[in-house]
Structures are given as structure tokens and as C-alpha cells.
Amino acid sequence: KLLNSEGRELRRALFSLKQIFQDDKDLVHAFVQNDGLTCLIKVGSSADQNYQNYILRALGQVMLYVDGMNGVMEHQETIQWLYSLISSKYRLVVKTALKLLLVFVEYTESNALILVNAIETIDSSRGDLPWTTIMRLLEGRDSLDMELLTYAMTLVNKTLNGIPDQDTYYDQTDCLEEQGIETLIAKYMHRPDSDLDLLQQFTIYEAVLTYEDGDDICRTCTIDPSIRHPKIVLDHRPDTQKIGPQTRHPKIVWTTDQTPKDSPGPQTRHPQSWTTDQTPKDSHGPQTR
Numbered sequence: 001k002l003l004n005s006e007g008r009e010l011r012r013a014l015f016s017l018k019q020i021f022q023d024d025k026d027l028v029h030a031f032v033q034n035d036g037l038t039c040l041i042k043v044g045s046s047a048d049q050n051y052q053n054y055i056l057r058a059l060g061q062v063m064l065y066v067d068g069m070n071g072v073m074e075h076q077e078t079i080q081w082l083y084s085l086i087s088s089k090y091r092l093v094v095k096t097a098l099k100l101l102l103v104f105v106e107y108t109e110s111n112a113l114i115l116v117n118a119i120e121t122i123d124s125s126r127g128d129l130p131w132t133t134i135m136r137l138l139e140g141r142d143s144l145d146m147e148l149l150t151y152a153m154t155l156v157n158k159t160l161n162g163i164p165d166q167d168t169y170y171d172q173t174d175c176l177e178e179q180g181i182e183t184l185i186a187k188y189m190h191r192p193d194s195d196l197d198l199l200q201q202f203t204i205y206e207a208v209l210t211y212e213d214g215d216d217i218c219r220t221c222t223i224d225p226s227i228r229h230p231k232i233v234l235d236h237r238p239d240t241q242k243i244g245p246q247t248r249h250p251k252i253v254w255t256t257d258q259t260p261k262d263s264p265g266p267q268t269r270h271p272q273s274w275t276t277d278q279t280p281k282d283s284h285g286p287q288t289r
Contacts, residue, residue, distance in 0.1 A: 002039050014043070014054035021061040028062055032071030037062075041081045049090040056085075056096040063100065069107055079104065079118040086133050086152070091145065094137070098151040105158045112162025116172060130175045131156075138184055146195035153201035157208070166212065173209055181205075 002013055021028055031037075037059075044055040059078070062068035072078050082104075085097035105111050120130045137152050156176070163169045185202045188194045 002043055010043070011051065011054070014051055014058070017054065017058035018061045021058060025065065028065045029067040031062070032067060037071060037075045037078050041077050044081060049088065049093050052085065052088075052090075052093050053096065056093070056100065060096070060100055060103075063103060069104075072104065073107075073111060073114060076114065076118060076121075079114055080122050083115070083118050083133065084122050086137055091148065094148055095151065098148065098155055101155055102151070102158065105155065105162060109162040109164070112159045113164075113168070115159050116163070116168070129179060130172065132179065135176070135179045135181070135184075138181075146198055150195055150198040150201060153198060153205070157201055157204050160205075160208065169212065173212075 002010065021031075040055050040059065044052050047055070059072075059082075063072055079101070082097045082101050085093050088094050088097070101115065105115055116130075119133075123130050123132045126132070134152050134156060138149055140149065160169060160172060163172065185206065188198060188202065
């Protein structure tokens with residue numbers, strides 16, 4: 001029906017899809033098994049932002065269930081499409097896509113490599129280096145939206161944190177360094193209007209990279225709003241916290257003051273529950289189909 005509909009009929013079908021998945025949990029499994037994700041991405045790739053928002057809402061509902069998340073993990077095109085939406089000029093589309101990618105990466109560490117592959121596929125198809133889409137958002141070329149920047153940098157950190165081997169980790173950070181992420185960090189650290197959550201994500205990125213480079217002690221910074229000065233230099237940060245050694249690099253514990261206020265919480269082994277406005281909240285256990 002989705003592929004054969006258009007206009008008002010298609011809009012109604014997409015709008016009702018999220019509610020259909022809520023009302024009939026068994027439908028999620030059947031939807032995934034019958035190429036439903038391929039259908040959604042095909043429609044979403046040529047749709048306007050309103051249709052894309054409906055599809056993102058439905059996709060968020062699918063990812064609440066184990067069958068749905070497993071289907072997304074096996075459908076690389078879905079992750080590629082979500083990453084491509086970060087370059088959208090519509091704020092709600094970008095925000096929801098970032099949230100869904102955060103939920104995806106947090107579901108299991110192996111999903112980090114799936115996202116890395118999607119990043120390389122999309123950016124290389126545009127003739128760009130991997131992570132270019134994220135970097136353009138962080139650079140604020142179109143607009144300086146601190147909330148979106150914080151989501152984007154959180155996604156960078158959590159993706160890097162899930163990479164199991166050092167070679168792949170350095171491949172990704174080399175791409176980010178080549179595109180000037182250090183200069184970007186310095187710029188925001190010296191901006192008096194920079195969001196504290198965003199600065200915290202930057203310090204996490206630098207702390208893990210420093211640890212990977214072989215420092216015996218890696219320290220992150222908790223930026224205290226009461227003592228923050230407009231001119232914060234990277235080598236002088238208050239309230240440090242030691243990160244202990246890990247097999248590859250430290251696995252960051254994501255506390256509430258290190259993530260966007262309505263972003264996904266700590267890593268879990270099951271999808272998280274979402275409210276109607278697509279804001280993740282803690283789940284009390286894995287949902288059954």
C-alpha cells in the first residue's frame with residue numbers, strides 16, 4: 001500500500017503507521033520479514049520533510065522491539081538513510097535521525113561498526129571523507145544549534161567508544177582530525193555562549209584520544225558552570241576524573257551531565273522506550289515481540 005499510494009492516501013498511511021505498530025506488536029516482526037524497512041526507505045528517500053518525519057516516528061516504534069531492532073541491524077540501508085538525513089535542512093528531521101542513531105549505537109557495541117560502514121558509504125558516495133556529514137553539522141555552516149551539535153558530538157563519542165580494535169578507531173579519528181576537529185574544539189571552548197553539555201562531549205573525545213595515544217593517566221573534565229570562564233584553554237580544565245585502563249580504550253560511563261538532557265541514557269542490551277515526541281527514556285527490560 002505504501003509503494004502504491006500517493007498524495008493524501010500516502011500521508012494518512014505514513015501518519016498512522018506508528019500507531020499501528022503500537023497497537024499490534026506482532027505486526028513489527030511481519031513488517032520486517034516482508035521487506036517493510038526497504039519500503040520505508042524507498043518512500044523516505046524521495047519524500048518531503050513531513051513524510052520523512054512520519055517515517056522516522058514509525059521507525060522509532062519499530063526499534064522498540066527486539067525483532068524490529070534486529071531487522072534494522074541487518075538492513076544497512078536503514079542506517080545509511082538515517083545518517084544521510086543529518087545533512088537535511090530541516091531541524092526536526094536532523095534531530096530525530098540523530099536520536100535514532102544514538103539508540104542504535106547504544107543497543108549493542110557491535111552496532112558501532114555497522115554505523116561506521118554506513119558513514120563511509122554515504123560520505124564516499126558524495127565524494128567526501130568519512131564523517132564529513134557530521135563535521136559539517138558541528139561546524140555550524142547552516143546554523144549554530146547547540147542542541148543538535150551536542151547530539152552529533154555524543155554520537156561521535158559513542159560510536160568511537162564501541163569500536164573494538166585500535167586500527168579502526170584510529171582510522172576514524174584520523175578522518176576527524178584531517179577535517180579539523182581539534183580546531184573546532186578550540187573554537188567552541190573559547191566561545192562564551194557554548195553549551196556546557198557540548199563542551200563535556202569535546203573533553204570526552206580528547207580524553208579518550210589522549211589515552212589511546214599512550215598516556216598513563218587520562219583525565220576528563222567536568223565543566224562547572226559556576227567557575228567557567230569565556231576563555232577556556234584545552235590544557236587547563238577543572239574537576240578532572242581518572243579513567244582506568246581498558247582493553248582498547250576506556251568505556252565512558254555516560255552520566256546525565258555528559259549527554260543531552262533528553263538523549264538516550266547508558267548502554268543497554270535492549271531498545272529503549274520512547275515517548276510520543278521521540279524522546280528516549282529508560283526501559284525497564286527487553287520488550288518481547
